Amino acid sequence: MLSYQQLTHLHPVSSRSKGSLRWSCSRKRGLDGSLRRCDGQEKADQSQRCAENRSSSFTTPEGDGPMSRCADWASEVEQEEMRMGVRQDVQRYRRRILTADFNERERKTSSGSSECRDSPIPADMETDEAVLMRRQKQINYGKNTLAYDRYIKEVPKHLRQPGVHPRTPNKFKKYSRRSWDQQIRLWKVKLHAWDPPVQEGNDLQAIDEMDLDDVMEIELEACDSAESEENTQCSKNTKDTASIPADSCTGTPSKVMKTEANFDLS
Amino acid sequence: MAESAKEYRIQSFDKETQSLLKTALKEPSKVDLNRVSTIIVDQSLKDHNFSKEAGRICHTIVQAEAREAGASVFRHHLLNRLQQEFKAREKTRCRSVQEWVHFVTFFCNIFDCLKVNNMPLMALVHPVYDCLFRMAEPDSLLNKEEVDCLVLQLHHIGAQLERMSTQRMDELFCLLRDGFLLQEELSSVSRLMLLELLEFRAGGWSLSDTAHKYYYSEVGD
Numbered sequence: 001m002l003s004y005q006q007l008t009h010l011h012p013v014s015s016r017s018k019g020s021l022r023w024s025c026s027r028k029r030g031l032d033g034s035l036r037r038c039d040g041q042e043k044a045d046q047s048q049r050c051a052e053n054r055s056s057s058f059t060t061p062e063g064d065g066p067m068s069r070c071a072d073w074a075s076e077v078e079q080e081e082m083r084m085g086v087r088q089d090v091q092r093y094r095r096r097i098l099t100a101d102f103n104e105r106e107r108k109t110s111s112g113s114s115e116c117r118d119s120p121i122p123a124d125m126e127t128d129e130a131v132l133m134r135r136q137k138q139i140n141y142g143k144n145t146l147a148y149d150r151y152i153k154e155v156p157k158h159l160r161q162p163g164v165h166p167r168t169p170n171k172f173k174k175y176s177r178r179s180w181d182q183q184i185r186l187w188k189v190k191l192h193a194w195d196p197p198v199q200e201g202n203d204l205q206a207i208d209e210m211d212l213d214d215v216m217e218i219e220l221e222a223c224d225s226a227e228s229e230e231n232t233q234c235s236k237n238t239k240d241t242a243s244i245p246a247d248s249c250t251g252t253p254s255k256v257m258k259t260e261a262n263f264d265l266s
Numbered sequence: 267m268a269e270s271a272k273e274y275r276i277q278s279f280d281k282e283t284q285s286l287l288k289t290a291l292k293e294p295s296k297v298d299l300n301r302v303s304t305i306i307v308d309q310s311l312k313d314h315n316f317s318k319e320a321g322r323i324c325h326t327i328v329q330a331e332a333r334e335a336g337a338s339v340f341r342h343h344l345l346n347r348l349q350q351e352f353k354a355r356e357k358t359r360c361r362s363v364q365e366w367v368h369f370v371t372f373f374c375n376i377f378d379c380l381k382v383n384n385m386p387l388m389a390l391v392h393p394v395y396d397c398l399f400r401m402a403e404p405d406s407l408l409n410k411e412e413v414d415c416l417v418l419q420l421h422h423i424g425a426q427l428e429r430m431s432t433q434r435m436d437e438l439f440c441l442l443r444d445g446f447l448l449q450e451e452l453s454s455v456s457r458l459m460l461l462e463l464l465e466f467r468a469g470g471w472s473l474s475d476t477a478h479k480y481y482y483s484e485v486g487d
Protein backbone atom coordinates (compact mmCIF):
# COMPACT_ATOMS: atom_id res chain seq x y z
CA MET A 1 0.00 0.00 0.00
CA LEU A 2 1.34 3.40 -0.90
CA SER A 3 2.08 5.73 1.95
CA TYR A 4 0.32 9.05 2.23
CA GLN A 5 3.63 10.69 1.26
CA GLN A 6 3.84 8.70 -1.93
CA LEU A 7 0.23 9.31 -2.80
CA THR A 8 0.49 13.06 -2.35
CA HIS A 9 3.43 13.00 -4.70
CA LEU A 10 1.24 11.40 -7.34
CA HIS A 11 -1.82 13.44 -6.55
CA PRO A 12 -0.94 16.90 -5.29
CA VAL A 13 -3.15 17.87 -2.43
CA SER A 14 -4.66 21.29 -2.54
CA SER A 15 -4.59 23.38 0.58
CA ARG A 16 -8.31 23.04 0.82
CA SER A 17 -8.10 19.28 1.17
CA LYS A 18 -5.65 19.70 4.02
CA GLY A 19 -8.08 22.10 5.60
CA SER A 20 -10.92 19.63 5.49
CA LEU A 21 -8.62 17.09 7.10
CA ARG A 22 -8.05 19.41 10.04
CA TRP A 23 -11.75 20.12 10.27
CA SER A 24 -12.71 16.49 10.37
CA CYS A 25 -10.07 15.71 12.96
CA SER A 26 -11.40 18.36 15.30
CA ARG A 27 -14.80 16.73 15.45
CA LYS A 28 -15.63 15.13 18.70
CA ARG A 29 -17.09 12.02 17.15
CA GLY A 30 -15.96 9.98 14.19
CA LEU A 31 -18.20 8.84 11.38
CA ASP A 32 -19.26 5.78 13.33
CA GLY A 33 -20.35 7.87 16.31
CA SER A 34 -17.54 6.78 18.59
CA LEU A 35 -15.56 9.40 20.48
CA ARG A 36 -12.31 10.26 18.76
CA ARG A 37 -8.92 9.64 20.28
CA CYS A 38 -6.83 12.73 20.97
CA ASP A 39 -3.61 11.24 19.74
CA GLY A 40 -1.95 11.53 16.33
CA GLN A 41 -2.87 7.98 15.32
CA GLU A 42 -6.41 9.11 14.56
CA LYS A 43 -5.05 11.74 12.18
CA ALA A 44 -2.83 9.22 10.42
CA ASP A 45 -5.77 6.86 9.96
CA GLN A 46 -7.85 9.68 8.58
CA SER A 47 -5.08 10.69 6.20
CA GLN A 48 -4.77 7.13 5.04
CA ARG A 49 -8.50 6.92 4.39
CA CYS A 50 -8.53 10.26 2.60
CA ALA A 51 -5.52 9.32 0.53
CA GLU A 52 -7.14 6.06 -0.45
CA ASN A 53 -10.30 7.86 -1.46
CA ARG A 54 -8.30 10.35 -3.47
CA SER A 55 -6.25 7.82 -5.38
CA SER A 56 -9.22 5.71 -6.47
CA SER A 57 -10.92 8.31 -8.58
CA PHE A 58 -10.43 11.78 -9.98
CA THR A 59 -14.05 12.63 -10.16
CA THR A 60 -15.44 12.43 -6.63
CA PRO A 61 -16.58 15.81 -5.35
CA GLU A 62 -14.64 15.29 -2.16
CA GLY A 63 -11.05 14.81 -3.16
CA ASP A 64 -10.24 17.24 -5.88
CA GLY A 65 -9.04 20.80 -5.92
CA PRO A 66 -7.63 23.01 -8.64
CA MET A 67 -4.50 20.85 -8.66
CA SER A 68 -6.13 17.50 -9.29
CA ARG A 69 -4.56 15.70 -12.23
CA CYS A 70 -6.68 14.03 -14.87
CA ALA A 71 -5.19 11.24 -16.91
CA ASP A 72 -7.69 11.71 -19.70
CA TRP A 73 -8.41 14.67 -21.87
CA ALA A 74 -12.18 14.39 -21.64
CA SER A 75 -12.21 14.84 -17.85
CA GLU A 76 -9.57 17.54 -18.00
CA VAL A 77 -11.65 19.52 -20.45
CA GLU A 78 -14.77 19.03 -18.38
CA GLN A 79 -13.00 20.29 -15.29
CA GLU A 80 -11.58 23.24 -17.19
CA GLU A 81 -15.05 24.11 -18.40
CA MET A 82 -16.42 23.94 -14.89
CA ARG A 83 -13.63 26.11 -13.56
CA MET A 84 -14.37 28.76 -16.17
CA GLY A 85 -18.06 28.56 -15.37
CA VAL A 86 -17.33 28.96 -11.67
CA ARG A 87 -15.14 31.99 -12.32
CA GLN A 88 -17.85 33.62 -14.40
CA ASP A 89 -20.34 32.88 -11.64
CA VAL A 90 -18.06 34.56 -9.13
CA GLN A 91 -17.93 37.75 -11.21
CA ARG A 92 -21.65 37.73 -11.76
CA TYR A 93 -22.39 37.16 -8.10
CA ARG A 94 -20.02 39.94 -7.03
CA ARG A 95 -21.79 42.36 -9.37
CA ARG A 96 -25.16 41.28 -8.03
CA ILE A 97 -24.10 41.78 -4.43
CA LEU A 98 -22.50 45.09 -5.28
CA THR A 99 -25.67 46.46 -6.83
CA ALA A 100 -27.82 45.06 -4.03
CA ASP A 101 -25.38 46.50 -1.51
CA PHE A 102 -25.37 49.87 -3.20
CA ASN A 103 -29.14 50.03 -3.27
CA GLU A 104 -29.25 49.02 0.37
CA ARG A 105 -26.89 51.81 1.39
CA GLU A 106 -28.83 54.32 -0.69
CA ARG A 107 -31.90 53.39 1.22
CA LYS A 108 -30.17 53.61 4.57
CA THR A 109 -28.57 57.01 4.02
CA SER A 110 -31.87 58.43 2.83
CA SER A 111 -33.56 57.13 5.99
CA GLY A 112 -30.94 58.83 8.16
CA SER A 113 -28.90 55.79 9.19
CA SER A 114 -25.34 56.53 10.25
CA GLU A 115 -24.01 53.12 9.28
CA CYS A 116 -21.30 53.23 6.69
CA ARG A 117 -19.51 50.39 5.02
CA ASP A 118 -16.30 50.89 3.11
CA SER A 119 -15.75 47.56 1.46
CA PRO A 120 -18.11 46.98 -1.48
CA ILE A 121 -17.20 43.32 -1.86
CA PRO A 122 -18.87 41.03 0.69
CA ALA A 123 -16.16 39.88 3.07
CA ASP A 124 -17.97 36.69 3.88
CA MET A 125 -18.21 35.29 0.39
CA GLU A 126 -16.76 31.91 -0.48
CA THR A 127 -14.06 32.40 -3.10
CA ASP A 128 -11.89 29.31 -2.73
CA GLU A 129 -11.99 27.77 -6.19
CA ALA A 130 -11.59 24.21 -4.95
CA VAL A 131 -14.58 24.62 -2.66
CA LEU A 132 -16.68 26.30 -5.33
CA MET A 133 -15.85 23.58 -7.84
CA ARG A 134 -16.76 20.84 -5.40
CA ARG A 135 -20.02 22.53 -4.50
CA GLN A 136 -20.83 23.14 -8.16
CA LYS A 137 -20.30 19.46 -8.87
CA GLN A 138 -22.72 18.53 -6.14
CA ILE A 139 -25.26 21.01 -7.48
CA ASN A 140 -24.77 19.58 -10.97
CA TYR A 141 -25.52 16.06 -9.72
CA GLY A 142 -28.77 17.32 -8.29
CA LYS A 143 -29.72 19.30 -11.38
CA ASN A 144 -28.88 16.45 -13.69
CA THR A 145 -32.03 14.55 -12.70
CA LEU A 146 -35.44 14.02 -14.22
CA ALA A 147 -36.94 15.39 -11.01
CA TYR A 148 -35.16 18.70 -11.41
CA ASP A 149 -36.16 18.96 -15.06
CA ARG A 150 -39.79 18.39 -14.17
CA TYR A 151 -39.59 20.81 -11.25
CA ILE A 152 -38.26 23.76 -13.25
CA LYS A 153 -40.83 23.15 -15.97
CA GLU A 154 -43.66 23.00 -13.50
CA VAL A 155 -42.75 25.84 -11.20
CA PRO A 156 -41.29 28.98 -12.81
CA LYS A 157 -38.97 31.02 -10.59
CA HIS A 158 -41.37 33.81 -9.83
CA LEU A 159 -43.94 31.36 -8.49
CA ARG A 160 -41.59 29.66 -6.05
CA GLN A 161 -42.41 29.93 -2.39
CA PRO A 162 -39.62 29.71 0.18
CA GLY A 163 -39.99 26.66 2.38
CA VAL A 164 -42.44 25.01 0.03
CA HIS A 165 -40.32 24.75 -3.10
CA PRO A 166 -36.75 23.42 -3.11
CA ARG A 167 -34.10 26.05 -3.56
CA THR A 168 -30.60 25.43 -4.82
CA PRO A 169 -28.11 26.12 -2.05
CA ASN A 170 -26.00 29.21 -2.62
CA LYS A 171 -22.45 28.09 -3.19
CA PHE A 172 -21.06 31.56 -2.50
CA LYS A 173 -22.19 31.75 1.09
CA LYS A 174 -19.80 30.70 3.80
CA TYR A 175 -20.87 27.41 5.34
CA SER A 176 -19.06 24.65 7.11
CA ARG A 177 -18.53 21.52 5.07
CA ARG A 178 -21.05 19.64 7.14
CA SER A 179 -23.67 22.35 6.88
CA TRP A 180 -23.26 22.56 3.12
CA ASP A 181 -23.47 18.80 2.59
CA GLN A 182 -26.62 18.75 4.70
CA GLN A 183 -28.21 21.51 2.65
CA ILE A 184 -27.46 19.63 -0.53
CA ARG A 185 -28.95 16.46 0.88
CA LEU A 186 -32.14 18.19 2.00
CA TRP A 187 -32.44 19.94 -1.34
CA LYS A 188 -32.14 16.67 -3.26
CA VAL A 189 -34.71 15.01 -1.05
CA LYS A 190 -37.15 17.84 -1.65
CA LEU A 191 -36.58 17.50 -5.39
CA HIS A 192 -37.65 13.87 -5.22
CA ALA A 193 -41.23 15.12 -4.90
CA TRP A 194 -41.00 15.77 -8.65
CA ASP A 195 -39.71 12.32 -9.54
CA PRO A 196 -41.46 10.84 -12.55
CA PRO A 197 -44.35 8.58 -11.45
CA VAL A 198 -43.31 4.99 -10.81
CA GLN A 199 -45.36 2.12 -12.27
CA GLU A 200 -47.16 -0.40 -10.05
CA GLY A 201 -44.97 -3.43 -9.52
CA ASN A 202 -41.80 -1.47 -10.10
CA ASP A 203 -41.60 -0.65 -6.39
CA LEU A 204 -38.44 -2.66 -5.87
CA GLN A 205 -36.67 -0.85 -8.64
CA ALA A 206 -37.67 2.48 -7.14
CA ILE A 207 -36.17 1.43 -3.83
CA ASP A 208 -32.88 0.44 -5.46
CA GLU A 209 -32.65 3.77 -7.21
CA MET A 210 -32.95 5.72 -4.02
CA ASP A 211 -29.58 6.44 -2.57
CA LEU A 212 -28.73 5.93 1.04
CA ASP A 213 -28.57 9.65 1.74
CA ASP A 214 -32.24 10.06 0.94
CA VAL A 215 -33.23 7.18 3.18
CA MET A 216 -31.41 8.74 6.11
CA GLU A 217 -33.10 12.05 5.50
CA ILE A 218 -36.54 10.49 5.43
CA GLU A 219 -35.74 8.97 8.80
CA LEU A 220 -34.86 12.44 9.96
CA GLU A 221 -38.06 13.98 8.79
CA ALA A 222 -40.10 11.18 10.29
CA CYS A 223 -38.73 12.18 13.68
CA ASP A 224 -40.55 14.82 15.64
CA SER A 225 -39.39 18.13 14.22
CA ALA A 226 -39.46 19.72 17.66
CA GLU A 227 -36.46 17.65 18.62
CA SER A 228 -34.30 19.18 15.93
CA GLU A 229 -31.15 18.97 18.02
CA GLU A 230 -31.64 15.30 18.61
CA ASN A 231 -32.42 14.79 14.95
CA THR A 232 -29.13 16.11 13.74
CA GLN A 233 -27.43 13.97 16.32
CA CYS A 234 -29.38 10.99 14.98
CA SER A 235 -28.31 11.76 11.45
CA LYS A 236 -24.65 12.03 12.38
CA ASN A 237 -24.72 8.75 14.15
CA THR A 238 -26.69 6.71 11.66
CA LYS A 239 -25.06 8.05 8.50
CA ASP A 240 -22.67 5.78 6.62
CA THR A 241 -22.85 2.93 9.08
CA ALA A 242 -24.29 -0.52 9.24
CA SER A 243 -24.81 -0.38 12.99
CA ILE A 244 -28.09 1.06 14.15
CA PRO A 245 -28.13 2.99 17.41
CA ALA A 246 -30.46 1.54 19.95
CA ASP A 247 -31.64 4.95 21.14
CA SER A 248 -32.96 6.54 17.94
CA CYS A 249 -35.45 9.37 18.00
CA THR A 250 -38.59 7.32 18.07
CA GLY A 251 -39.20 3.99 19.67
CA THR A 252 -39.16 2.19 16.32
CA PRO A 253 -35.83 0.55 15.42
CA SER A 254 -34.25 2.39 12.47
CA LYS A 255 -34.26 -0.65 10.24
CA VAL A 256 -38.05 -0.92 10.42
CA MET A 257 -38.40 2.82 9.89
CA LYS A 258 -36.27 2.58 6.78
CA THR A 259 -38.44 -0.15 5.33
CA GLU A 260 -41.58 1.79 6.10
CA ALA A 261 -40.14 4.89 4.51
CA ASN A 262 -39.34 2.96 1.33
CA PHE A 263 -42.90 1.82 1.01
CA ASP A 264 -44.21 5.25 1.86
CA LEU A 265 -42.32 6.69 -1.07
CA SER A 266 -43.56 4.21 -3.61
CA MET B 267 -30.52 19.60 -46.79
CA ALA B 268 -27.96 19.47 -49.58
CA GLU B 269 -26.49 22.74 -48.38
CA SER B 270 -25.66 21.39 -44.96
CA ALA B 271 -24.11 18.32 -46.55
CA LYS B 272 -21.83 20.52 -48.57
CA GLU B 273 -21.21 22.88 -45.69
CA TYR B 274 -19.92 20.13 -43.49
CA ARG B 275 -18.28 18.18 -46.27
CA ILE B 276 -20.23 15.02 -45.60
CA GLN B 277 -21.17 14.27 -49.19
CA SER B 278 -18.68 11.46 -49.29
CA PHE B 279 -20.67 9.45 -46.75
CA ASP B 280 -23.47 7.09 -47.76
CA LYS B 281 -27.04 8.31 -47.44
CA GLU B 282 -27.74 6.57 -44.16
CA THR B 283 -24.64 7.99 -42.49
CA GLN B 284 -25.34 11.44 -43.86
CA SER B 285 -28.77 11.33 -42.33
CA LEU B 286 -27.32 10.21 -39.01
CA LEU B 287 -24.83 13.07 -39.00
CA LYS B 288 -27.48 15.60 -39.92
CA THR B 289 -29.61 14.48 -36.98
CA ALA B 290 -26.56 14.70 -34.73
CA LEU B 291 -26.09 18.30 -35.82
CA LYS B 292 -29.62 19.27 -34.82
CA GLU B 293 -30.73 16.86 -32.09
CA PRO B 294 -27.64 15.12 -30.73
CA SER B 295 -29.35 13.45 -27.80
CA LYS B 296 -31.42 11.39 -30.23
CA VAL B 297 -28.45 9.54 -31.67
CA ASP B 298 -25.70 7.25 -30.52
CA LEU B 299 -22.97 9.83 -30.08
CA ASN B 300 -20.24 7.26 -29.58
CA ARG B 301 -21.04 5.89 -32.99
CA VAL B 302 -21.11 9.37 -34.51
CA SER B 303 -17.72 10.16 -33.02
CA THR B 304 -16.26 6.90 -34.33
CA ILE B 305 -17.60 7.54 -37.82
CA ILE B 306 -16.13 11.02 -37.91
CA VAL B 307 -12.71 10.04 -36.62
CA ASP B 308 -12.46 6.96 -38.84
CA GLN B 309 -13.27 8.99 -41.90
CA SER B 310 -10.81 11.72 -40.97
CA LEU B 311 -8.00 9.22 -40.81
CA LYS B 312 -8.83 7.97 -44.30
CA ASP B 313 -9.97 11.05 -46.16
CA HIS B 314 -7.55 13.89 -46.78
CA ASN B 315 -10.23 16.50 -47.41
CA PHE B 316 -12.42 15.48 -44.52
CA SER B 317 -9.54 15.60 -42.07
CA LYS B 318 -9.16 19.30 -42.80
CA GLU B 319 -12.81 20.13 -42.26
CA ALA B 320 -14.20 17.70 -39.71
CA GLY B 321 -13.49 20.10 -36.86
CA ARG B 322 -16.46 22.22 -37.81
CA ILE B 323 -19.00 19.43 -37.69
CA CYS B 324 -17.62 18.35 -34.33
CA HIS B 325 -17.88 21.86 -32.97
CA THR B 326 -21.50 22.15 -34.10
CA ILE B 327 -22.45 18.86 -32.49
CA VAL B 328 -20.77 19.84 -29.21
CA GLN B 329 -22.63 23.14 -29.14
CA ALA B 330 -25.93 21.53 -30.10
CA GLU B 331 -25.58 19.01 -27.28
CA ALA B 332 -24.70 21.69 -24.76
CA ARG B 333 -27.72 23.72 -25.80
CA GLU B 334 -30.13 20.83 -26.01
CA ALA B 335 -29.20 18.81 -22.95
CA GLY B 336 -26.44 20.68 -21.12
CA ALA B 337 -24.33 17.59 -21.78
CA SER B 338 -20.98 16.82 -23.40
CA VAL B 339 -21.21 13.15 -24.25
CA PHE B 340 -20.04 13.59 -27.83
CA ARG B 341 -17.02 15.62 -26.81
CA HIS B 342 -16.22 13.00 -24.20
CA HIS B 343 -16.16 10.20 -26.80
CA LEU B 344 -14.31 12.31 -29.32
CA LEU B 345 -11.53 13.28 -26.93
CA ASN B 346 -11.17 9.72 -25.67
CA ARG B 347 -10.74 8.44 -29.20
CA LEU B 348 -8.32 11.23 -30.06
CA GLN B 349 -6.29 10.43 -26.99
CA GLN B 350 -6.15 6.78 -28.01
CA GLU B 351 -4.97 7.69 -31.47
CA PHE B 352 -2.45 10.09 -30.01
CA LYS B 353 -0.99 7.40 -27.78
CA ALA B 354 -0.66 5.06 -30.76
CA ARG B 355 0.73 7.70 -33.12
CA GLU B 356 4.18 6.20 -33.56
CA LYS B 357 2.68 2.87 -34.57
CA THR B 358 0.31 4.66 -36.94
CA ARG B 359 3.19 6.50 -38.54
CA CYS B 360 5.12 3.26 -39.04
CA ARG B 361 2.11 1.64 -40.60
CA SER B 362 1.09 4.52 -42.82
CA VAL B 363 2.57 7.99 -43.06
CA GLN B 364 -0.56 9.12 -44.83
CA GLU B 365 -2.79 8.08 -41.93
CA TRP B 366 -0.41 9.82 -39.52
CA VAL B 367 -0.61 13.00 -41.56
CA HIS B 368 -4.41 12.79 -41.62
CA PHE B 369 -4.43 12.33 -37.86
CA VAL B 370 -2.28 15.39 -37.23
CA THR B 371 -4.38 17.43 -39.64
CA PHE B 372 -7.59 16.36 -37.94
CA PHE B 373 -6.14 16.84 -34.47
CA CYS B 374 -5.01 20.39 -35.24
CA ASN B 375 -8.37 21.13 -36.84
CA ILE B 376 -10.11 20.00 -33.65
CA PHE B 377 -7.79 22.18 -31.60
CA ASP B 378 -8.74 25.09 -33.83
CA CYS B 379 -12.48 24.49 -33.77
CA LEU B 380 -13.33 23.06 -30.37
CA LYS B 381 -13.14 25.92 -27.94
CA VAL B 382 -14.50 26.44 -24.48
CA ASN B 383 -15.55 30.04 -23.88
CA ASN B 384 -13.49 30.99 -26.92
CA MET B 385 -10.40 29.57 -25.29
CA PRO B 386 -8.51 26.65 -26.84
CA LEU B 387 -8.64 23.39 -24.90
CA MET B 388 -5.69 23.46 -22.51
CA ALA B 389 -5.56 19.69 -22.37
CA LEU B 390 -4.68 19.49 -26.06
CA VAL B 391 -1.92 22.09 -26.21
CA HIS B 392 1.03 19.89 -25.34
CA PRO B 393 -0.18 16.86 -27.27
CA VAL B 394 -0.50 19.03 -30.39
CA TYR B 395 3.00 20.32 -29.84
CA ASP B 396 4.21 16.74 -29.42
CA CYS B 397 2.83 15.86 -32.83
CA LEU B 398 4.44 18.86 -34.48
CA PHE B 399 7.74 18.14 -32.79
CA ARG B 400 7.60 14.63 -34.19
CA MET B 401 7.02 16.05 -37.64
CA ALA B 402 10.05 18.29 -37.30
CA GLU B 403 12.37 15.36 -36.73
CA PRO B 404 14.95 14.49 -39.37
CA ASP B 405 13.21 11.39 -40.73
CA SER B 406 9.90 13.25 -41.09
CA LEU B 407 11.45 16.23 -42.81
CA LEU B 408 12.48 13.90 -45.61
CA ASN B 409 8.81 13.24 -46.41
CA LYS B 410 7.27 16.01 -48.44
CA GLU B 411 3.76 15.23 -47.14
CA GLU B 412 4.89 15.59 -43.54
CA VAL B 413 6.67 18.88 -44.19
CA ASP B 414 3.61 20.07 -46.05
CA CYS B 415 1.36 19.13 -43.13
CA LEU B 416 3.67 20.67 -40.54
CA VAL B 417 3.88 23.97 -42.39
CA LEU B 418 0.15 24.10 -43.05
CA GLN B 419 -0.82 23.41 -39.44
CA LEU B 420 1.55 26.02 -38.10
CA HIS B 421 0.04 28.54 -40.48
CA HIS B 422 -3.42 27.76 -39.13
CA ILE B 423 -2.81 27.40 -35.40
CA GLY B 424 0.75 28.62 -34.82
CA ALA B 425 -0.27 31.93 -33.32
CA GLN B 426 -2.70 30.29 -30.90
CA LEU B 427 -0.19 27.63 -29.90
CA GLU B 428 2.46 30.22 -29.26
CA ARG B 429 0.11 32.14 -26.96
CA MET B 430 -0.41 28.96 -24.95
CA SER B 431 3.29 28.17 -24.72
CA THR B 432 5.96 30.42 -26.17
CA GLN B 433 8.71 28.23 -24.82
CA ARG B 434 7.69 25.17 -26.78
CA MET B 435 7.21 27.18 -29.93
CA ASP B 436 10.73 28.52 -29.54
CA GLU B 437 12.05 24.99 -29.13
CA LEU B 438 10.11 23.81 -32.16
CA PHE B 439 11.53 26.56 -34.29
CA CYS B 440 15.05 25.70 -33.19
CA LEU B 441 14.40 22.24 -34.60
CA LEU B 442 13.03 23.77 -37.80
CA ARG B 443 16.03 26.04 -38.24
CA ASP B 444 18.34 23.09 -37.72
CA GLY B 445 16.36 21.05 -40.21
CA PHE B 446 16.47 23.81 -42.78
CA LEU B 447 20.20 24.36 -42.41
CA LEU B 448 21.60 20.96 -41.69
CA GLN B 449 19.27 18.33 -43.03
CA GLU B 450 20.93 16.66 -45.96
CA GLU B 451 18.81 15.36 -48.79
CA LEU B 452 16.09 17.84 -47.98
CA SER B 453 14.23 18.58 -51.19
CA SER B 454 14.28 22.17 -52.37
CA VAL B 455 10.49 22.32 -52.11
CA SER B 456 10.70 21.37 -48.46
CA ARG B 457 13.44 23.89 -47.93
CA LEU B 458 11.28 26.56 -49.52
CA MET B 459 8.33 25.69 -47.30
CA LEU B 460 10.47 25.77 -44.17
CA LEU B 461 12.02 29.09 -45.11
CA GLU B 462 8.61 30.60 -45.70
CA LEU B 463 7.45 29.30 -42.33
CA LEU B 464 10.47 30.77 -40.56
CA GLU B 465 9.79 34.15 -42.13
CA PHE B 466 6.08 33.83 -41.39
CA ARG B 467 6.63 33.40 -37.68
CA ALA B 468 9.36 36.03 -37.57
CA GLY B 469 6.80 38.43 -39.01
CA GLY B 470 4.43 37.75 -36.10
CA TRP B 471 2.55 35.00 -37.94
CA SER B 472 2.09 36.98 -41.08
CA LEU B 473 4.12 37.46 -44.22
CA SER B 474 5.31 40.85 -45.36
CA ASP B 475 4.14 41.98 -48.80
CA THR B 476 7.54 41.51 -50.37
CA ALA B 477 7.96 38.05 -48.87
CA HIS B 478 4.47 37.16 -50.04
CA LYS B 479 5.39 38.23 -53.54
CA TYR B 480 8.51 36.14 -53.39
CA TYR B 481 6.78 32.96 -52.32
CA TYR B 482 3.40 33.25 -53.93
CA SER B 483 3.54 35.36 -57.01
CA GLU B 484 2.99 33.40 -60.16
CA VAL B 485 5.96 32.62 -62.24
CA GLY B 486 5.62 34.41 -65.60
CA ASP B 487 5.51 32.33 -68.84
